[in-house]
Amino acid sequence: MDDLLTDFISETRETLDAIAGEIVAWEADPTDRTRLDAIFRFVHTVKGSCGFLDLPRLQRLSHAAEDVLADLRSGNRTADAALVTAVLAVIDRIGELTDAIESGEPLSDEGEHGLIAALAANASAPSAPVQPVPQAALPTRSVSRSIRLPVELLDRMMASVSDMVLARNDLAQRLREIEPSGPLNAAFERLSHCVGDMREAITRSRMARIDTLFALLPRMVRDLASELGRKAVLEVDGGDVELDRELIEMIRDPLVHLVRNALDHGIELPEARRAAGKAETGLLRIVARQAGNQILIEVQDDGRGIDPDRVLQRAMAAGLVQAEQASGMSRARKLELVFLPGLSTAASVTSISGRGVGMDVVRANLERIGGTVDIESRIGHGVRLTLRVPLTLTIIPALTVSSAGSYFAIPRSVIEGIVRAGGCAARIERIGGALAVTLRGAHLPVLDLGRFMGLADEPAAPQLLVVLRTGAGDRFALAVDAVHDHQELVVKPASPLLMASGIYAGTTLPDNSRPMLLLDVAGIAAAAGVHTAVQIQEPAEEPEERAILLPSLLFRDLDGATRAVRLPLVERIYDVPVEGVVAAGGARLLAHKGRVSTLHAAGPLPTEGTIRVLRLSDGAAMLHYAIDEVIDIVDLEAALAPVPVAGPIAGVALHQDLPVEVLDAHWLFASAVRTDAEQARPLCLVADADDPWAREVLTPLLDMAGYRVSFASEAPEGRVAVIVASGETPAGVEAPVIRLRSGPERERPDDDSIYRYDRDGLLRALQARVAAGG
Amino acid sequence: MEGMYLIARIADQPVALPAASVGSVIEIDAIVPVPRVEAHVAGLFALRSRILTVIDSRVVLGLTPIERGPHMAAVVVTVDDHGYALLVDAVEDVVEASRPAPCPAILEGYWRAFAAGVVRRGEDAVLLLDLPAMIAGRLPQAA
Numbered sequence: 001m002d003d004l005l006t007d008f009i010s011e012t013r014e015t016l017d018a019i020a021g022e023i024v025a026w027e028a029d030p031t032d033r034t035r036l037d038a039i040f041r042f043v044h045t046v047k048g049s050c051g052f053l054d055l056p057r058l059q060r061l062s063h064a065a066e067d068v069l070a071d072l073r074s075g076n077r078t079a080d081a082a083l084v085t086a087v088l089a090v091i092d093r094i095g096e097l098t099d100a101i102e103s104g105e106p107l108s109d110e111g112e113h114g115l116i117a118a119l120a121a122n123a124s125a126p127s128a129p130v131q132p133v134p135q136a137a138l139p140t141r142s143v144s145r146s147i148r149l150p151v152e153l154l155d156r157m158m159a160s161v162s163d164m165v166l167a168r169n170d171l172a173q174r175l176r177e178i179e180p181s182g183p184l185n186a187a188f189e190r191l192s193h194c195v196g197d198m199r200e201a202i203t204r205s206r207m208a209r210i211d212t213l214f215a216l217l218p219r220m221v222r223d224l225a226s227e228l229g230r231k232a233v234l235e236v237d238g239g240d241v242e243l244d245r246e247l248i249e250m251i252r253d254p255l256v257h258l259v260r261n262a263l264d265h266g267i268e269l270p271e272a273r274r275a276a277g278k279a280e281t282g283l284l285r286i287v288a289r290q291a292g293n294q295i296l297i298e299v300q301d302d303g304r305g306i307d308p309d310r311v312l313q314r315a316m317a318a319g320l321v322q323a324e325q326a327s328g329m330s331r332a333r334k335l336e337l338v339f340l341p342g343l344s345t346a347a348s349v350t351s352i353s354g355r356g357v358g359m360d361v362v363r364a365n366l367e368r369i370g371g372t373v374d375i376e377s378r379i380g381h382g383v384r385l386t387l388r389v390p391l392t393l394t395i396i397p398a399l400t401v402s403s404a405g406s407y408f409a410i411p412r413s414v415i416e417g418i419v420r421a422g423g424c425a426a427r428i429e430r431i432g433g434a435l436a437v438t439l440r441g442a443h444l445p446v447l448d449l450g451r452f453m454g455l456a457d458e459p460a461a462p463q464l465l466v467v468l469r470t471g472a473g474d475r476f477a478l479a480v481d482a483v484h485d486h487q488e489l490v491v492k493p494a495s496p497l498l499m500a501s502g503i504y505a506g507t508t509l510p511d512n513s514r515p516m517l518l519l520d521v522a523g524i525a526a527a528a529g530v531h532t533a534v535q536i537q538e539p540a541e542e543p544e545e546r547a548i549l550l551p552s553l554l555f556r557d558l559d560g561a562t563r564a565v566r567l568p569l570v571e572r573i574y575d576v577p578v579e580g581v582v583a584a585g586g587a588r589l590l591a592h593k594g595r596v597s598t599l600h601a602a603g604p605l606p607t608e609g610t611i612r613v614l615r616l617s618d619g620a621a622m623l624h625y626a627i628d629e630v631i632d633i634v635d636l637e638a639a640l641a642p643v644p645v646a647g648p649i650a651g652v653a654l655h656q657d658l659p660v661e662v663l664d665a666h667w668l669f670a671s672a673v674r675t676d677a678e679q680a681r682p683l684c685l686v687a688d689a690d691d692p693w694a695r696e697v698l699t700p701l702l703d704m705a706g707y708r709v710s711f712a713s714e715a716p717e718g719r720v721a722v723i724v725a726s727g728e729t730p731a732g733v734e735a736p737v738i739r740l741r742s743g744p745e746r747e748r749p750d751d752d753s754i755y756r757y758d759r760d761g762l763l764r765a766l767q768a769r770v771a772a773g774g
Numbered sequence: 775m776e777g778m779y780l781i782a783r784i785a786d787q788p789v790a791l792p793a794a795s796v797g798s799v800i801e802i803d804a805i806v807p808v809p810r811v812e813a814h815v816a817g818l819f820a821l822r823s824r825i826l827t828v829i830d831s832r833v834v835l836g837l838t839p840i841e842r843g844p845h846m847a848a849v850v851v852t853v854d855d856h857g858y859a860l861l862v863d864a865v866e867d868v869v870e871a872s873r874p875a876p877c878p879a880i881l882e883g884y885w886r887a888f889a890a891g892v893v894r895r896g897e898d899a900v901l902l903l904d905l906p907a908m909i910a911g912r913l914p915q916a917a
Contacts, residue, residue: 162823406807453809495827495856497909501810507818507825515806515818515825527810 008049009102015042016095017215023088024218030072030079039091040069046094057109058097064116065090086118151246154206161195161202166513168195203490210288210297211239213248217259221284224263231270231281232263237747238288238413240397242488243295247389250369251297254362258299258385259284261359266303266383276380277692278302289413290396290505291522294371295389302382306375308334315340335375339363396491398518400484400510401466403450407516409489409508414521416467416475416749418483426465437465437477447528448479469749470522476530487511491518503527549635552662553614554655556628558603564636564653565625565663571617573630575610590624598672600648601626616665623672625663636660646700666704682770683708685733687725698724698740698756705763722769726756736769738762779871779893781900782849782862784831787885789862790871790893790900797850797857799865802828805842814911816840819848819859826850826859834911836884851905858909871895874902 019038026035043065050059065087071077093115100107168191175188214236225232267273267282274280285300308331315321315337321329341360366373371389398409419426419439427438428446435446446465450456465477491506494517498504505520524530551567580591581599590599590613605611605626613624640651640662648671650664684702688694689711699709702724710720720735729737739753740762746753754761778793805817805828814833819826828848832840840846840861848859874891881889881901890904 159823166822406809455809492825493856495858496854497815497827497829497911498808498811500812501808503810504808509820509823509825513820515820517808517818 005053005101008053009098012046012049012094012098015045016091016098017212020219021215023091024222027084027088027222030084033073036069036072039087040066040073043069043091043094055097055101057112058094058101060116061090061094061097061112064119065094068119083119086115090115090119154202157202158206161199162509164195165199165511168192169511169513206245207242208245208248209239210241210243210248210295213252213255214239214286214288216256217286220256220259221263224260225267228263229269230263230267232267232284233281235283235285237286241288241290241295241413242396243389247369250365251371251387251389254365254373254387255286255297255299257359257362258387259286262299262301262303262383266301266305268304272304276304279691290411297387297389298384299387300382300384305379305381306335306338306377306383307379308337308377311335311337335377338375339373390493396489396518397486398489398491398508399466399486400516401449401464401478401480401482402484403448403453403479403481404455406450406453406455407484407514408449409510409516409518410466410468410478410521411505411518412486414468414470416469419465419467419477421463421465421479435479439467439477442475445476445528445530446479447476447524447530450481452524452528468521468525470525474522474525474530476525476528478524489516489518548638550638552634552636552653554631554634554660555614556631558601558605558626558628560603560628561661562631562655562658563602563649563661563663564634564655565614565616566665567633569616569618569665570614571622572615573612574615575612576624578606578608578611581605581611592624598623599626600624600668602648616668618665618669621669621672623668625668636662646704670704670706682706682721683710683719684766685710685720685723685730685735687723687729688727691726693756694726701759701762702766705766707766722766724762724766738765738769777871777873777893778868779895779900779902780849780868781866781895782847783864783866784835784862785837786863788866788895788898788900790895790902791849791851791905792902793868795851795905797852800848800850800859802846802848802859802861803844805846812911816861821850821857821859824857826857828859828861829909829911830861831908832861832863834884834908835888851909853906853909860908869895871900877901 019042022035022038026032026039030036043062047059047062047066050056050062068077068083068087072079077083093112097107171188172192175184180188217236218234221232221234224230262284267284268276268278270280273282283302285298287296287298287300289296312321312326312329312334316323316326320340321337339359339362341358363373366387366389369389371387373388374386375383376386377383396409397412399412399415400407400409402408419437421428421437425439429436429438435448436443437446438444444467464480464483466480466483467475467477469475487510489508489510491508493499494504494507498507498517502523503520504523505518508516508518510516552564553567553570554562554564557563576590576592582589582591588599588601589596599613600623611626612629613626616623616625634655636653636655640653641659642651643649643661646664646667648664648668649661650667651662652659653662654660684707686694686698686702686709694711702709707721720733723729723733723735723737724740725737726740726742740756741747741751741753742756744755744757754765756762779790780793780796780799782789782791800821802819805819807817808815814830816828816830816833816839819828830839832838840863846861847863847865848861849865850857850859852858871893874893877886877889877892880886885901888904888907889901891902892899893902894900
């Protein structure tokens with residue numbers, strides 16, 4: 001095969017891989033001009049090359065696609081779903097033909113005319129849908145296919161180039177001493193530039209971003225999901241983590257298999273999901289990040305999960321586990337059984353995931369490169385698989401900091417931000433001999449880097465704080481003297497003597513040629529005893545019941561029932577003359593000491609004399625509750641048995657085995673306020689009208705907190721003060737937006753969404769947005 | 775079995791290392807300290823593009839540390855894919871010597887723990903160092 005053809009094939013392949021993500025994104029939004037242009041350029045280039053390379057079939061296909069895309073660009077045609085699918089089918093075909101040309105295998109042209117016909121302006125939906133050949137059937141291709149090199153040769157190149165960089169630095173130093181002339185300087189600059197370019201190129205030859213692996217996933221998920229009748233959305237994070245190319249190739253197949261599994265066996269059909277109270281569209285999350293001296297790749301789905309006992313049953317049925325081993329097997333151990341060869345938990349081995357690669361092969365592949373794979377699952381909630389790959393050679397974007405003259409690197413992935421200590425934004429205080437900082441309402445421990453490393457005593461006041469978040473969710477601030485630059489560092493494993501300290505992730509040689517250590521932030525947190533919160537990425541659970549007791553005032557109510565109210569709400573208890581009570585507008589008011597307030601009474605009031613009242617206050621408003629007599633102050637459980645109807649009673653607690661109704665202060669205050677100023681309650685627009693959760697759980701909360709609730713599907717009455725949304729916000733409404741997320745942990749450091757069950761957080765945010773809006 | 779050995783000096787005591795284990799002999803001018811590691815780890819040194827963990831052989835042997843200066847002698851070795859630079863007081867020679875024999879003398883404490891035998895250089899007996907033990911810095915397990 002001649003050079004021109006080889007070049008064409010490599011280039012076409014590379015571009016196809018590169019625009020795979022673009023294609024899926026374009027499908028989601030066919031009006032996206034940039035993406036359309038990218039795809040157009042691709043087919044245009046292919047068409048051009050086909051001409052002089054004499055590839056008539058490819059030429060026909062690319063030409064047809066180019067025409068359609070040109071029409072879309074010029075606006076002569078609009079993209080509908082059928083057209084998008086037709087274009088994608090043609091592009092797939094171009095890929096297959098390219099493969100066939102390279103392998104020399106003949107590829108039948110059956111259906112090709114159909115593909116082209118489907119692009120025509122008046123094409124009807126094809127009766128036999130032209131299916132793009134699923135990715136599963138394509139031979140697995142390796143990134144390095146166009147040229148093979150022994151790895152040692154590349155390593156030698158890298159070492160030589162690094163030496164060259166050092167020599168360049170040395171030369172630069174000496175030149176500075178002699179103050180070179182213009183031409184000498186210019187020549188050095190040119191040399192320096194070339195050295196820099198070469199260093200980058202050589203480094204890239206060995207490393208690649210894991211994105212090259214992730215790029216093929218959106219298309220795969222889309223195709224598989226539609227084939228299986230599932231609805232699924234793919235979320236990918238950490239694509240910029242760089243790995244040795246060799247390693248990427250070795251985890252390509254396992255990763256693909258895990259994704260297929262998640263779609264085939266994990267994520268349920270839309271009806272099943274709906275019946276289980278889940279969103280119809282399943283979520284597949286793939287996250288790559290560096291942790292210690294490993295790269296972690298998590299594949300998580302929110303599907304039906306794996307039942308450890310069922311796995312055990314199948315393992316025993318297959319004779320892989322004996323009865324004696326089975327008893328006393330822990331849950332984790334049972335889940336691990338999925339990695340046994342010859343085990344399949346699917347009711348039927350489908351053609352998608354049952355073919356060739358099994359979980360046992362996934363594990364074997366990982367172990368061959370010194371990695372591992374772990375599995376966690378919650379029945380009904382999903383599965384999380386964690387692939388760990390050793391950090392042999394990686395490029396990590398990192399921040400350089402220094403304390404007491406020593407320099408350290410911190411991976412950018414764990415840095416939430418950098419703040420200057422002091423001032424109201426980052427207030428430092430000493431608690432129990434240790435430092436803490438208050439940042440945006442959160443209290444974080446402060447660790448002085450110099451002191452932790454034994455390099456210096458703690459300074460009088462920390463200057464710069466690097467706010468860190470470990471993979472486990474622990475957050476703390478590292479006080480440093482200075483923050484330097486931000487580089488992409490080539491990190492190599494540190495010797496066991498260094499790793500034994502538990503606080504380093506590797507060693508690196510930055511541009512100044514001084515060896516530097518990369519910090520393992522999780523290890524530092526552990527060594528320093530930092531634990532702010534342990535959060536596991538789990539789907540939303542019901543808020544846990546706490547066996548907490550709250551002091552409450554026990555009293556006999558006017559209707560003879562024994563009730564209680566939370567003690568902090570009771571401001572005072574006194575007697576008032578019954579003449580001060582008036583009925584007005586369907587409610588009772590009490591005039592006392594020149595002030596008028598709402599009076600609640602659960603039974604008939606005496607007609608003369610005095611009545612005992614509790615004055616309840618929520619800090620701002622005040623109301624009175626008439627009682628018969630106070631019984632005692634007791635501790636009652638915080639968790640109450642709920643009552644079905646909203647009203648003055650929040651729930652029932654047990655006191656000495658007898659049920660006691662507990663007053664619902666929120667309802668009381670809400671109804672008191674309601675009679676006074678109904679229209680003053682701010683209007684909150686809930687965007688997720690179709691979400692049962694929004695109607696059943698969010699709305700009552702908002703209502704009780706004093707907001708009027710309107711749904712996006714209805715026309716709002718009055719000005720919308722704030723919008724609460726989990727997904728899209730309605731168009732045409734100008735108001736601040738509060739985003740809700742379903743999991744407790746934030747996905748990105750700059751994510752300002754609020755966990756849907758963080759009641760306090762949500763109410764605070766509502767207050768802030770409404771107040772800001774005026 | 776005859777072999778080639780590198781002869782170095784640690785605190786006036788000549789020591790031997792199999793030449794096959796030694797990558798090179800270098801002069802170190804500056805060591806970057808590493809906090810929170812064991813005492814015998816002097817720090818890091820970059821040899822061209824390779825980062826070596828520097829070990830102070832005198833500290834391993836329970837002696838006062840090697841004097842720091844711009845010309846510290848070190849022996850570069852590789853153990854388990856990691857590079858180490860073993861600081862010594864001086865490097866003398868590479869010689870041929872007889873096969874190692876068990877130590878005749880009753881060695882004191884540390885020397886006993888890190889010596890793998892003696893080799894004969896002419897008339898003299900030179901202690902052969904147990905390299906992995908020196909790097910680990912720990913007294914090796916009783917045989």
